[in-house]
Amino acid sequence: MNFKDLLVETVTDPASAARRIISMQLSFDVVWTGFALNVVLSVFLYAVQGYLLGYPSNTLFPGLSPAMFGVFLVVLQLSYTIASITAAKWMGREANFTTILGLLVWLRIVNIIVQVIAIVLVFVITPVAVLFNLAAAVYGLYVLAHFTNVGFGLNSMARSAGVIVLAGIGAMIAVLILMGLFLPTILETSNV
Template structure:
């Protein structure tokens, strides 16, 4: 297999996410490498959040008089990534997929690194050309969905982006339902949080 650099892999992910997914899966990365990759992605994401906190007001939290802890932020990002990977894996298998947790994980970790790059670019644009930051965020959301669908398709060898869309939707619903149940068990939403829904 021909080795490619990160820049070329990034371009490939945007232009042909299915091919990029096959390349990443063929690398055969071990579990330790994947968990270290996840940890690094979370650390970079948290560092970017810290920079954002210094340069921009944290409006949503300031309204409640709360300063978010970076440790809590890192836990949410890392936990969210693991839960999302788990959902994509097991919902996909329930719907006929054959991917393992680590098949899905390698693709989700790579997407997290791409997200960090986009967020860094967005932060620079917020400080320089704010309107372009909103355009970038919207474009990244659409492209991210496109990439995610093809990544799920390749991870589970579904050979059907339409079925991958079904896995994506079912996974989002499953995570939302489980989150709702857990919130209910621990006492429900934080008082006053309805204003921010």
């Protein structure tokens, strides 16, 4: 199976794609290399988007530099992985850290592709870009639910949703703690 086939399967049959990725039994080195690649690509895309459209700024992430965005992305992804494993364990299911991180790395790579399409659409047809982003976010949760369900062997989309919510809360707590450590620096370098 090649990259394109796995990408199409992720969109059309996410549970099957998750099973296929798990069956590859990706090594520790491959998963961490993929993780580093997705962080570098995400930071690059963030910088390009910032150059073309301006950096997004809100009260939670006030105009982060690309380097600081990369730090927050690493913390967010790793804390989400750990929090999802912890939440699934509370539900009586366990999974290997490398396996779950591998699934999430693949989803992040798919998300990067979606972001590139969205940026191009902003310059072609802006209203379509907004609708595309909204549809991609909703469908992305659907795909994440299937990957979570298969990754942990939950056999329940409701339990999968529970893991996603608990992991999301755990990841946001980690990011807020990190912001508490770096908030003065962020505010000094931002336009706030």
